[in-house]
Amino acid sequence: MQTVLKKYQLELKHTFSISRxxxxxxxxxxxCLSLNGKTGYGEATSNPYYNITVDxxxxxxxxxxxxxxxxxxxxxxxxHGFLVREGLSNFSICALDLAANxxxxxxxxxxLYEIWGYSTAKYPITNYTIGIATIEKMVEKMEEKPWPxxxxxxxxxxxxxxxxALRKHTDATFRVDANCAWTPEETIENSYKLKELGVEFIEQPLKADNREGMKKVMAESALPVIADESCIVESDVEKCKDHFHGVNIKLTKCGGLTPARRMIEKAKSLDLKVMVGCMTESTVGISAIAQLLPQLDYVDMDGAMLLKSDIATGVIIRDNGKVIFPKEPGSGVVLTA
Structure with missing residues (x-):
């Protein structure tokens, strides 16, 4: 297989802020992996939290x-097994694994969904993420992108x-993501207030290593709690049982579609809800996530929707959340920049 690597700097529509x-x-x-006249595309973003750069x-x-x-x-x-044996980081493995798939x-x-035997007749819609900002700016983002x-x-x-404050401007369902910023007591107290405000679940309220705190939250929270930073690789899924109601799997963190599919199966066997999330990828990464949609309870695949301009075609997400799967096989990606 021939390998071509391309670096991009994706500009966001708005400054994107989380707790850290x-x-x-x-x-x-x-x-880009090419063989017999065909090219597959994969993606992985840089991430300072995990000390990963494009270089x-x-x-x-x-x-x-x-x-x-x-x-x-x-x-x-x-x-994928070959890449693991070579000792690459999961982010590098992800980009290669997505391209290979x-x-x-x-x-x-x-x-891919057809190769795996998944039916696309039913799937969850993606949320649209509103980053931390002034309330006025957050409202402006919602008004710019009306979403359910x-x-x-x-x-x-x-x-x-x-x-x-945001609830005054929309009847949409809310999910909240604290990105490890809360304490157990704060999470429990907030959960009751947030439930009254139409919040569906809380994502990763505590620091990833606060397992005892999550046990307390799991027992006393008025809302379901979903693991993100606490669920990175395959072995983490079982550890989330009795600490979370579900897991948010990120392809870049776990090493691509191949381990993500195994994580989904494991989570389902443990009666955990299954979510797949994104890392502000272009349509290259988002189209890979879309192949998993029929297996998911929740999905966060709005990354390309947050960009000023995209670098590829593939899956299309309509304003009502409906997904238009590409006609191209594989993940359906064609690089345009």
Whole structure:
């Protein structure tokens, strides 16, 4: 397989703020894998929280480029195993795994969801994320993008007041994501107030290692709690049982579609709700997530919707949340920039 690596800086429509950072641009790596006249595309974004840069991913991939060239793509699963044995970071593995899956589907002339035996007759709609800002700015973002389901980023000293203010402007369902910013007591107290304000669930309220605190929250919260930073890799899914009601799986964190599918199966076997989230990827990464939709209870795949301009075509998300799956096989991605 021939490997081509492309660096992009994606400009966001608005400054995006969560409890620990703010940004106006998102650096991302696109991996192109080509074989027999077909090209598959994969993506992984940089992430300071996990000490991942685009250059660090490029260096990892360049180091094994010759071995990738000689790899026989029998299956994406076999390729993923090869990448794990090579010791790459999960972010680099994700970009390569997504590209290999897309390429595999294109070589076989079928979309991935069809290869996996998933029906697209029913799937959850994505939320649209509202980052931390002034209440006026958050309202402006909602008015700019009317949507039936919003994820509200929290982690301030007036979180309930924010949700109360936003509720005056929409009847949409809310989800809230504290990104590890709350204490157990704060989470429990907030949960009762947020439930009255039409909030569906709370995502990652406590720091990832506060397992005892999550036990208390799990027992006393008025709302379901979903793991994000506490559920990174496959082995974390079982650890979330009895601490969370569900898990949010990120392809970049776990290493791509291949381990994500195993995580979904494991979570379902433990009666955990299953969500897949994004990292402000372009349509390259979002189209990969879309292949998993029929298996999910919740999804956060609004990354490309938050960009000023995209770099690819693939899955299309309509204003009512309906997903238009691409006609191209694989993940259906075509790079346009």
């Amino acid at each position: 950072e703010s940004r106006d641009f998102q650096d991302t790596l696109i991996v 660090s991913m490029i260096n990892e991939i360049r180091a094994i480029e010759n071995r990738i060239a000689g790899f026989d793509l029998i299956s994406p699963e076999a390729f 897309d390429l595999y589907g294109k070589l076989h002339g079928k979309p 389901l919003y994820k509200i980023k929290l982690g301030t000293n007036h979180d309930v007041a924010i949700v109360k």
